[in-house]
Amino acid sequence: MKVSVFAPASIGNVSVGFDVLGLAVTPVDGTLLGDVVTVEESQIDTLDVVGEFADKLPKEKEQNIVWHCLLLFNAALKAQAVEVKTVALSLDKKMPVGSGLGSSACSVVAALVALNEFYQKPLSSEHLLKLMGEMEANISGSLHYDNVAPCFLGGLQLMVPDEQVITRDIPLFSDCYYVMAYPGITVNTKAAREILPSQYSREQLIAFGQNLATFIDASYRQDKAMAFAMIKDVVAEPYRKSLLPGFEQAKQAVSKLGSLAAGISGSGPTMFSVYETLEQAETAATWLKQNYLQSDQGFVHVCKADEVGARIID
Numbered sequence: 667m668k669v670s671v672f673a674p675a676s677i678g679n680v681s682v683g684f685d686v687l688g689l690a691v692t693p694v695d696g697t698l699l700g701d702v703v704t705v706e707e708s709q710i711d712t713l714d715v716v717g718e719f720a721d722k723l724p725k726e727k728e729q730n731i732v733w734h735c736l737l738l739f740n741a742a743l744k745a746q747a748v749e750v751k752t753v754a755l756s757l758d759k760k761m762p763v764g765s766g767l768g769s770s771a772c773s774v775v776a777a778l779v780a781l782n783e784f785y786q787k788p789l790s791s792e793h794l795l796k797l798m799g800e801m802e803a804n805i806s807g808s809l810h811y812d813n814v815a816p817c818f819l820g821g822l823q824l825m826v827p828d829e830q831v832i833t834r835d836i837p838l839f840s841d842c843y844y845v846m847a848y849p850g851i852t853v854n855t856k857a858a859r860e861i862l863p864s865q866y867s868r869e870q871l872i873a874f875g876q877n878l879a880t881f882i883d884a885s886y887r888q889d890k891a892m893a894f895a896m897i898k899d900v901v902a903e904p905y906r907k908s909l910l911p912g913f914e915q916a917k918q919a920v921s922k923l924g925s926l927a928a929g930i931s932g933s934g935p936t937m938f939s940v941y942e943t944l945e946q947a948e949t950a951a952t953w954l955k956q957n958y959l960q961s962d963q964g965f966v967h968v969c970k971a972d973e974v975g976a977r978i979i980d
């Protein structure tokens with residue numbers, strides 16, 4: 667049996683929900699913005715890495731998080747007395763590393779879902795999600811599900827403080843367009859987490875809670891104006907924007923072009939911005955391609971919410 671799984675890009679935090687909100691996105695032109703992992707039976711365990719960003723990854727398979735996913739998955743199988751097989755893994759690394767697009771989450775989710783499908787789903791979705799969180803914590807130094815949950819399940823996901831639930835689907839605005847502008851430079855998630863303050867003021871805590879609660883309420887009422895007015899980041903953006911050349915100027919520019927909201931995607935450097943119409947999104951995308959990209963590896967995609975998440979592809 668051979669199975670290939672695609673796992674989509676995600677916007678961690680969505681500005682208003684640091685570490686507790688994440689949205690999966692996919693380009694409207696059909697581009698596969700995410701990673702693909704293929705699993706098939708083999709005489710020995712192997713990992714082959716191909717794709718546009720393969721050269722940005724460690725050469726040794728033992729340094730690749732997809733290999734660590736195999737080890738973690740096999741341990742989970744043994745704990746359930748399921749016979750472990752030797753497999754050939756192939757990672758098509760379509761996602762830039764340190765991008766703020768949930769690149770590591772794409773590899774983790776695609777690998778664990780592909781392995782689970784290969785074995786005819788011995789692990790529950792809840793068990794898989796916990797393994798994904800464990801992998802993300804190993805990579806970024808602290809546990810956060812806001813990339814792996816939307817990447818795995820699709821849509822807009824709110825992390826809840828219940829280990830048996832972990833995440834909840836939140837109603838999203840499926841008619842909006844999300845422009846993802848990756849400037850082509852790297853911001854390491856772990857480093858971007860380490861620069862954040864260890865403490866916040868009472869004023870910041872109240873603002874964070876009120877913004878997030880109001881966003882969730884407006885999402886359930888499908889009150890688009892209120893929801894996107896709440897897309898404000900009091901936790902990370904004030905401290906991370908200095909890592910993103912031209913971010914402030916780009917945010918002001920897309921606002922004049924009609925964006926409903928804009929912010930740092932995940933830990934950056936990707937900037938996301940939201941629009942009512944495809945025409946506005948495409949106009950802003952053109953501006954961002956001309957003014958926000960820092961290298962020839964940068965790109966801009968006009969996206970919609972990805973409501974499916976990780977999926978088998980042929």
Ligand SMILES: Nc1ncnc2c1ncn2[C@@H]1O[C@H](COP(=O)(O)OP(=O)(O)O)[C@@H](O)[C@H]1O
Nearest residue numbers: 729730731763764765766768769770773854855
């Ligand atoms: N398959 C992989 N995909 C992404 N990163 C990987 C992978 N394997 C190992 N890594 C390493 O994990 C770290 C991921 O960095 P991170 O900043 O979390 O990326 P992103 O923000 O894009 O998720 C990098 O040091 C990268 O070299």
Ligand SMILES: N[C@@H](CCOP(=O)(O)O)C(=O)O
Nearest residue numbers: 678685766767768855932933
């Ligand atoms: N909540 C995390 C999100 C990291 O997203 P990534 O796409 O940069 O890995 C954080 O802000 O640290």
